[in-house]
Amino acid sequence: MSELKNPLEIYAALAKTNCGECGVPSCMAFAAAVLQGQKKIGACPYLDREVVAQLSRRIVQRRSLEDDHQQAIDQLQREVAALDFAQVAPRLGARLVDGNLAINCLGKDFIITPSGEMVSDCHLNHWIYVPLLHYCIVCQGKEAQGEWVDYGTLPGAAEWSQYFSHRCEEPLRQLADAHRELVFEMFDIFGAQTLPSSGGADHTLVILPLPKVPFLINYWEPEEGFDSKLNILLDRSAGENINAQSINLLARGIIEMFRQLILRHSRDGKLF
Ligand code: SF4
Incomplete structure (x- = not known):
């Protein structure tokens, strides 16, 4: 059974009346929402139940950017959790505080827990979170050369x-x-x-x-x-x-x- 990855393939099976009863304004918007996991195909009352069952088996939901981002963080956290903090702290220029890594970032401490969670008084945003975890994993400890x-x-x-x-x-x-x-x-x-x-x-x-x-x-x-x-x-x-x-x-x-x-x-x- 072939997989459905394109909204047009879902749209082809819909009534194309744009009646809005599914909660979105058009059949095309509904098809896109189904692929993104925001709507179930069964939310269109004009589809035959058997068709709904068939389509459900064939639809491959697109992963959102948030899903990709979360997956990247999960992977980095697993790698950080496998580090020996006492061993890596000097290489990172970090301090060991109560079993956590304290890494100074722009003059403020960011705390990495043994499970790879991060805590700070600073506003955290994902642009800083991912590089910090990555730094813990790959940093060779090379000192600045002034070049x-x-x-x-x-x-x-x-x-x-x-x-x-x-x-x-x-x-x-x-x-x-x-x-x-x-x-x-x-x-x-x-x-x-x-x-x-x-x-x-x-x-x-x-x-x-x-x-x-x-x-x-x-x-x-x-x-x-x-x-x-x-x-x-x-x-x-x-x-x-x-x-x-x-x-x-x-x-x-x-x-x-x-x-x-x-x-x-x-x-x-x-x-x-
Ligand atoms: S309920 Fe069905 S026919 Fe009506 S807009 Fe939604 S998808 Fe199209």
């Missing part, structure tokens, strides 16, 4: 490079343009270290999203006739302590945190 490189030069990062630039560097530049004082205050609160200007930047600072994954941020303020500029560089050692995708998620997590804080604390409660 700052573009994200795209790290192992496995080339294909993510444009994404990093559009979804991380560019949004952070826009936030810094619109809320410069607040953004640099937040960097301060998150333990940023100001460095002497690099490449003529107006602001150069280092943050530690993870103990062994420092980010160097350069920001050039806009000048008459010139747009502002911002780049995020990584220490070359980052490639041995975390993977490229997790760095991307981390950077997005930080920016998401900044956006939420700006919405809460800016004078007009607006991002732009």
Whole structure:
């Protein structure tokens, strides 16, 4: 018996009257909802019971992004649960506290329990949760070398490079343009270290999203006739302590945190 994975195949069996009695406005919307697991095929009263039984056996529900995400977290938690925390703590630059790992992320402690759960006073979002678990598993403990490189030069990062630039560097530049004082205050609160200007930047600072994954941020303020500029560089050692995708998620997590804080604390409660 062939599997049904396409809403059109389900739509073909429906009455196509768009009567809405199933609780969605059209037969096509109903077919899509069935595949996504939001509706049971039997919710259409115009389908013969035998047809309902046949279709039910053939429908393969699509997994939602949330399902995929949860599955990834479950797998990472299992791998973290298999670690010997006392052994890995020094490699991660973490502390052992009551049998848990305390990992400093942007100046705040994130606690990883032996079952891979995470606890923190900070607002947690999934961009930070997954990279932290991943860091626990793959970090080689390589110390920073002081050699700052573009994200795209790290192992496995080339294909993510444009994404990093559009979804991380560019949004952070826009936030810094619109809320410069607040953004640099937040960097301060998150333990940023100001460095002497690099490449003529107006602001150069280092943050530690993870103990062994420092980010160097350069920001050039806009000048008459010139747009502002911002780049995020990584220490070359980052490639041995975390993977490229997790760095991307981390950077997005930080920016998401900044956006939420700006919405809460800016004078007009607006991002732009
Ligand atoms: S109840 Fe059946 S016929 Fe009516 S809109 Fe829903 S799927 Fe279409």
